[in-house]
Structure formats: C-alpha cells, structure tokens
Amino acid sequence: MNVLRLTGPGEPVLALEHVTAGYGDLSAIRDVSLQIGPGEVVALFGPNGAGKTTTLRAAVGRLSPIAGQVFWRGQPCSAPLHRLARDGLAYIPEERSIISDLSTRDNLKLGRGSVDAALRHFPELRPLLGRRAGFLSGGEQQMLTLARALAATPSVLLVDELSLGLAPLMVGRLLAAIRDAADRDGLAVLLVEQQARRALSVADRWYLLNNGNIITEGSAVNGAEFEAAYFAGMSNAKAVAGVEKKARPTR
Numbered sequence: 001m002n003v004l005r006l007t008g009p010g011e012p013v014l015a016l017e018h019v020t021a022g023y024g025d026l027s028a029i030r031d032v033s034l035q036i037g038p039g040e041v042v043a044l045f046g047p048n049g050a051g052k053t054t055t056l057r058a059a060v061g062r063l064s065p066i067a068g069q070v071f072w073r074g075q076p077c078s079a080p081l082h083r084l085a086r087d088g089l090a091y092i093p094e095e096r097s098i099i100s101d102l103s104t105r106d107n108l109k110l111g112r113g114s115v116d117a118a119l120r121h122f123p124e125l126r127p128l129l130g131r132r133a134g135f136l137s138g139g140e141q142q143m144l145t146l147a148r149a150l151a152a153t154p155s156v157l158l159v160d161e162l163s164l165g166l167a168p169l170m171v172g173r174l175l176a177a178i179r180d181a182a183d184r185d186g187l188a189v190l191l192v193e194q195q196a197r198r199a200l201s202v203a204d205r206w207y208l209l210n211n212g213n214i215i216t217e218g219s220a221v222n223g224a225e226f227e228a229a230y231f232a233g234m235s236n237a238k239a240v241a242g243v244e245k246k247a248r249p250t251r
Helices: 052-059 081-086 104-109 115-121 123-128 138-151 168-185 196-200 223-247
Strands: 014-023 026-036 041-045 067-072 075-077 089-092 156-160 188-192 205-210 213-219
Touching: 014 052, 026 041, 026 052, 026 067, 026 188, 026 205, 026 213, 041 052, 041 168, 041 196, 052 156, 052 188, 081 089, 089 138, 104 115, 104 123, 104 138, 115 123, 115 138, 115 168, 123 138, 138 156, 138 168, 156 168, 168 188, 168 196, 196 223, 205 223, 213 223
Parallel strands: 041 188, 041 205, 089 156, 156 188
Antiparallel strands: 014 026, 014 067, 067 075, 205 213
C-alpha cells in the first residue's frame, strides 16, 4: 500500500510509509503504511499481538523504524515524543497516565492546556477536582487523561485501548468527546480499539492489522464490510501460518 502525500490543506498530518519496527532483532510490524488527516478519526484494528501498539510507538517516536519513514506534516520525521508533543501531538498509551497521589486538578495542570479547557470537554470532572486521582474510578481516570490531552488542543491524538476495562456508557462518552474534537477542532485521531463496533460508530476510516502487516482498509460507513474483511483476513492469516508451519523442516 502506498501512502499519498498531498500538498496544501489536504495533506496528512501524520503518515507512516512502509515502516518496519520492533524490539531488538525482532520485527513486530513490517511494511506498514497508513495516514491520518485533519478532522479524521481513523481506527486501527487487529487481534492481540498484531502489532497495533508497536505501530503507535513507531508513529510517536518511541521506537525508531528499522525501515521506512514517518512523516509529520508532510516532512520526514525522526523526532522523539517530547519534541512532537511540543509540536502538537498527544499520545495516550495503554497504561493509565495519571499521578495517583496528586489531585485531579493538579493532574490537569500537568498538561499543556488549562484546567478550564479540560472541563469544557469533560464537565463531569468539576466535582472531582479536589479528589486524589488514585481514588477515581477507572473510567474517571481515563476521562482525566483524555481531558488533559484535549485541553492542549493538539493537532494529532494517538490513543491505545481507551476502553480497556471500562463500562460501555463510559466508553461511549470518551469516544464521543474524541469525535467532537475532530469535528470541532480538526483533530486528527488514530485510535487503537478492541471494541470495533463502538470505534466504527465514531471513525471515518479503518485499517486492519494482523501478524505485523496491514491486510486491508476501508470506510467506517459500512460495518458489515469491516466484519467481512476482519474474518476473511483472520482466516487467510491462519491459512498462511499453517502453510509456513508445514514447510518448516522437522528435526
């Protein structure tokens, strides 16, 4: 798959072109190409171990590509995460990124935006401002994390497994806030999510990753199309794995 780099207003904010990355000598993703543009919510799906988290880490500079290139606003980029954050990128990893001993208010103050800006996204946090973040529920902690990120009005947001362990109503609230920021502020979002139907309800496009490779992509308009692609992709991947296993020499 080739990523088209446009010029002018339609240019992708963040793009990966033929990126291979991993840990040590092990490649967790291979030849991955994807892009997100202003105002887009793009979902990245795949089974456990497919390489979704590695893709995000390569995109935000936490992993250096073995091959391929990351593009930031149309230009090749190898900057680390802290520099990209200053330039408008927000990254929410799978692990909860709060400081438990600080209050909700002080956790919000650690971000690049104001407390008031965070509360505009999530007014539900106002009565919790004085409470220690460690005493918040899991959903409230994720709300706090997302509010802090959105308060800085980033141009790009990458989110890894926002819904992990959360009640459906809370997941819906978080995803709605992401969709609203994309529509209102032109935020570009790359969303890794296991709850595919919920993610498709707010996404514009999707990519399907398996065994470190993007096997297909599509529009989020038709959920049936995604389901057919998912099951076909998983079946094909298992068939290929079976052929490779049979081809290995026995000892």
